[in-house]
């Protein structure tokens with residue numbers, strides 16, 4: 001629904017942002033049908049946005065009208081046990097913008113204006129457009145996952161799943177100094193894109209024996225690390241089986257709430273499993289990478305239609321139109 005609503009109230013510690021771009025996230029698309037219970041209407045969705053400061057609250061210091069900014073998709077409280085350790089993604093009082101669930105309703109950025117607390121703001125590098133800046137959440141998820149994973153310069157990595165986050169994981173691994181990067185997917189076009197993002201090899205999982213290929217390229221040992229960016233039993237099992245003894249597997253995808261896990265293999269091969277959720281403090285680095293072109297997100301943006309056409313684009317994403325990656329709406 002596209003309609004006029006009253007502008008948001010700006011609290012003392014908040015700034016009002018005139019939204020210039022807001023990306024449609026998978027969680028918005030799946031939230032729309034009510035199945036997740038986290039987008040209960042009425043709610044203005046949208047949490048991947050950028051814009052210009054239009055107004056600053058009384059207690060806000062250090063930010064001015066007219067500044068180009070983006071903000072964390074999560075409003076963390078800043079004072080709980082986890083926030084005080086810097087683990088803001090684990091905040092006990094975490095609110096995601098554009099979500100309404102049992103505990104709260106926090107309007108998001110598919111609107112002309114959105115009000116957000118000062119503590120979640122970040123300045124945009126001059127060279128970074130609003131549209132590209134709206135991709136920072138996706139970039140931060142990938143960078144955080146790579147940061148969670150222990151590895152050494154030159155290590156071999158397998159990335160299972162080359163959707164948008166998977167592609168950004170490939171890029172982040174390349175930046176972080178991985179050696180050979182092997183991407184695995186079912187989609188030949190995505191694998192081609194993965195090579196552009198820095199993968200050395202693209203394995204089409206239904207065309208070859210992935211494990212045999214990985215083993216062949218790693219002296220018979222298996223890869224040092226694997227990143228799983230899908231979240232189903234078969235893909236997690238591919239990730240687990242593709243690493244060497246003592247290897248690390250980071251789990252980012254969570255399409256399914258639970259999966260089949262080969263417990264004995266994990267234990268006897270002494271694998272380390274890491275879960276990775278959202279990001280905590282990586283936004284400034286990601287914006288720098290995006291500003292200087294070290295992480296180039298242009299190829300991931302499929303369309304930048306006006307916000308008024310949002311409903312039609314939500315439908316296209318919901319129907320899983322092939323080839324559609326990120327759609328960024330412009331108010």
Ligand SMILES: [Zn+2]
Nearest residue numbers: 025026048137
């Ligand atoms: Zn998102």
Ligand SMILES: [Zn+2]
Nearest residue numbers: 077080083091
């Ligand atoms: Zn907190």
